[in-house]
Amino acid sequence: MHVQLLLLFCLLLISILLINSQECPCSSSVPPCSPIVGLTFVNKNLLENYDTTVPPLPDGGGPVEVNFTLNVYKITDLSIKDANVDFNTWITLYWYDSRLSWDPDCYGGVNRTRLYSSSDTEQTSIWVPDITLYNQNGEGLEAWGEKQSVVTSAGLVQWKRQGTLRSLATFSGMSAFPFDKLQMTLRFGSWSLTTDILEVTLEDGLEFSAPGISFGVSDDVNDLQSYQEYVFVPEDTRSYRTKFLGFPSGYLDGFSFEITLQRAVSFYWTKAIIPNIILTYLSFGSLLTDVRAGERLSYSATLVLASVALDLTMGEYIPICPEWLWLQTLIFVSLIFSSTTIFISLYVIWLYFLDRGEEEDLTDDIHTPLYNLRRVGSLMLVKMFSKRNVNNPDPSENELELSSSIKVDKTADAFYDAQSPEQETTQSVHLKIRTLNRRNVERGQRIDALWFNLLVAFYTLFLIIMFATIGLWRSIGGGQVEIGTGASLV
Numbered sequence: 319m320h321v322q323l324l325l326l327f328c329l330l331l332i333s334i335l336l337i338n339s340q341e342c343p344c345s346s347s348v349p350p351c352s353p354i355v356g357l358t359f360v361n362k363n364l365l366e367n368y369d370t371t372v373p374p375l376p377d378g379g380g381p382v383e384v385n386f387t388l389n390v391y392k393i394t395d396l397s398i399k400d401a402n403v404d405f406n407t408w409i410t411l412y413w414y415d416s417r418l419s420w421d422p423d424c425y426g427g428v429n430r431t432r433l434y435s436s437s438d439t440e441q442t443s444i445w446v447p448d449i450t451l452y453n454q455n456g457e458g459l460e461a462w463g464e465k466q467s468v469v470t471s472a473g474l475v476q477w478k479r480q481g482t483l484r485s486l487a488t489f490s491g492m493s494a495f496p497f498d499k500l501q502m503t504l505r506f507g508s509w510s511l512t513t514d515i516l517e518v519t520l521e522d523g524l525e526f527s528a529p530g531i532s533f534g535v536s537d538d539v540n541d542l543q544s545y546q547e548y549v550f551v552p553e554d555t556r557s558y559r560t561k562f563l564g565f566p567s568g569y570l571d572g573f574s575f576e577i578t579l580q581r582a583v584s585f586y587w588t589k590a591i592i593p594n595i596i597l598t599y600l601s602f603g604s605l606l607t608d609v610r611a612g613e614r615l616s617y618s619a620t621l622v623l624a625s626v627a628l629d630l631t632m633g634e635y636i637p638i639c640p641e642w643l644w645l646q647t648l649i650f651v652s653l654i655f656s657s658t659t660i661f662i663s664l665y666v667i668w669l670y671f672l673d674r675g676e677e678e679d680l681t682d683d684i685h686t687p688l689y690n691l692r693r694v695g696s697l698m699l700v701k702m703f704s705k706r707n708v709n710n711p712d713p714s715e716n717e718l719e720l721s722s723s724i725k726v727d728k729t730a731d732a733f734y735d736a737q738s739p740e741q742e743t744t745q746s747v748h749l750k751i752r753t754l755n756r757r758n759v760e761r762g763q764r765i766d767a768l769w770f771n772l773l774v775a776f777y778t779l780f781l782i783i784m785f786a787t788i789g790l791w792r793s794i795g796g797g798q799v800e801i802g803t804g805a806s807l808v
Contacts, residue, residue, distance in 0.1 A: 356426030361433065364418050364469075370445050373515055374415035374473075381517040384447045385412035386506070388531045388575060393548050394482060396500075402455040403487045403502060409459070411447065411477045418444065419473035428471070435467040435477050444469075446477060447516055452505040452572065455486045494791050495636070495643040496586040499551065500579040505560070507572030518571050520557055528557040531575050547582050554578035590632045590645060594652045597625050598777060601656040604663060605770040609670045609762045618660045625653050648784055655777050662769050666762040 373382050389408040396403050422429040436442040437450075437460045444467065451458045459481070467477040485504055492498055508516050520530030533550050560572040604618040629649050636645060 353426045353428055356428040357431055360420055360425050360428055360431050364420065364431070365433070365443055368417060368444065370439055370442050373445055373447075373511065374413070374417060375515070376414075377416065381513065381515050382413055382447070383517050383519055384449070385519050385521050386410075386449065386530055386573070387521045388504070388506075390531065390533050390550065390577065392546060393579070396487075396548060401487050403485050405483045405485070405504075406480075407483050408478065408480045411449070411475075413447065413475050414473050415445065415469075415475055416473050418469050418475065420471050422471045430468060430470045432466040432468055434464050435475075436464040437462075444475065447518075448509050448511060449506055449518065450509055451483055451485065452507055453486045453503070455484045458483070492637060492639050492643060493641045494788070495645055496581050496583050497644065497788050497791065498581065499554070500548065500581070501554075502577055502579070504575045504577065505572060506574070507560075507570050509570075511570070513569050513571045516571055518573055520573060528555045528575070530557045530573065531555060531577075547585075548579040549582055551578040551580050586635075586645065589635075590628070591648065593628055594625060594649055595781065597621050597628070598652040598655050599774075601625075601659045602770055602773050602777075604659050605766040605773075609663075609666050609759060609766075615660070615663050615667070618656075618663055622653070622656045622660060625649075625656055629653070644784070644787070651780060652777075655773055658769075658773060662765070666765055669765070670758045670762055672758065 375382060387410040389410070391406040391408065394404040394406050418433075433443045434441075435444055435446050437446060437448065441464055446467075450460065459479070462479050462481040465477065465479045467475050469475050483504070485502065487502060507518075533552050555575065555577055557573065557575045560574055601618055601621040604614055604621075607614040607617065632645075632649075636643065
């Protein structure tokens with residue numbers, strides 16, 4: 319019985335010694351603990367008596383240096399109506415906190431751990447800088463929630479977060495639309511920590527980017543350009559430091575990023591620019607149509623209506639702003655040129671029928687009862703000879719009979735003219751009518767040719783000027799749109 323009790327006591331003593339050996343005291347007399355147990359005690363010991371509201375000021379004095387990096391992945395929405403821009407971004411922060419350092423040898427070789435961090439002081443387990451987006455529209459970085467931060471044994475804290483930034487935007491200088499470049503400014507900084515407590519540094523960017531900002535998930539910015547209306551221009555991006563008066567005792571440390579965006583203009587080329595140019599040139603073709611063709615006016619009107627329908631379809635893609643846009647100018651002037659062909663066609667048709675009253679008067683002069691009787695007699699003779707020609711196979715006799723009918727017809731005309739000496743002869747009346755028609759047609763053709771050449775020349779010149787302005791804007795770096803400052807602290 320005593321032996322059994324002695325054995326139980328020995329087992330209990332061994333268990334106590336094993337448990338005590340896992341507490342990782344930094345002593346050479348006790349073997350080191352396992353990494354899992356060491357990680358548990360690291361988190362426990364680091365957060366014991368830790369105050370999340372106290373910044374980790376260096377022992378030698380000076381502010382806490384926080385390294386900031388913004389990675390812009392893509393634009394999820396750009397609303398001109400609501401005046402905001404949504405970015406899908408990653409934000410990375412680095413800083414040192416001496417309270418979060420430990421000796422890895424005392425904790426089973428553990429040299430890093432992860433701790434929950436948040437902008438909300440009631441939810442975070444460690445101190446984090448209160449950096450936010452000044453010109454945000456709605457919820458900002460605070461709405462991103464908790465994310466784990468990586469803490470090394472040297473006290474280096476790395477906090478990475480991913481979310482959507484919605485920035486206020488005010489649009490101006492959009493005259494070059496859709497060939498304009500959009501420039502917007504993202505302003506970051508602290509709400510409460512002045513420069514004597516917090517100093518933000520910007521990490522050097524990639525080769526084609528500005529310090530503190532990068533684009534995409536790799537060095538190749540083209541990885542994120544597909545299927546987007548707006549394309550980043552990293553080489554035109556820049557960053558700079560600003561200071562805002564936050565409190566009487568100091569300034570708030572702020573920094574800004576100017577991001578340049580280029581529109582994907584292929585959509586506007588295929589849906590608006592080229593169709594408008596084609597429809598306008600096609601409308602000029604109505605001037606090459608004979609005025610006696612009834613489809614001339616309907617052809618011009620159809621092309622004008624097609625241009626109007628195209629303009630209505632593209633209306634939702636054209637921003638509303640005080641400036642007169644390049645695309646609006648092209649559409650409006652093209653519509654004016656197309657509509658001009660309708661007015662010219664109406665004028666030419668009016669000229670063609672201008673002498674119609676004179677033709678009717680001439681026709682009324684010869685359409686007397688005696689003239690009508692003569693015409694009926696002539697037609698009867700022609701019909702009679704035609705029947706005889708069918709039954710008579712001899713061509714010489716047919717020609718003789720036909721010449722006889724013509725003589726009869728001419729004799730009737732002469733008899734009619736003799737009975738009406740005060741009136742013009744029938745042949746002269748028909749000659750005048752044909753002359754009037756031919757004169758009106760030729761006059762309309764001259765007008766059509768003149769206006770066709772003028773419209774084609776002036777519209778081509780207009781297109782040359784319009785596209786030359788695009789090249790001029792690009793050569794001098796113009797056509798840029800400034801997108802909102804949003805908010806500032808003064």
